[in-house]
Amino acid sequence: MLRWTLTFLVIALIAAIFGFTGIAAGAASIAKIIFYIFLVFFVISLIAGAFRRSD
Numbered sequence: 001m002l003r004w005t006l007t008f009l010v011i012a013l014i015a016a017i018f019g020f021t022g023i024a025a026g027a028a029s030i031a032k033i034i035f036y037i038f039l040v041f042f043v044i045s046l047i048a049g050a051f052r053r054s055d
Contacts, residue, residue: 005035 008031015024 001034001038001041005031005038008034 008027012024012027012031015021015027
């Protein structure tokens with residue numbers, strides 16, 4: 001999932017360099033959403049791992 005975030009971030013940067021602001025904004029928004037989803041899954045896995053080790 002982090003790979004998708006980096007992919008959309010690179011697409012946004014390349015689109016911004018070439019002046020495609022609409023595409024850059026869209027790709028940056030998608031990258032931001034995927035990154036937040038990744039963070040939520042990461043925190044959930046940390047919490048689940050902590051509970052699993054305490055048993």
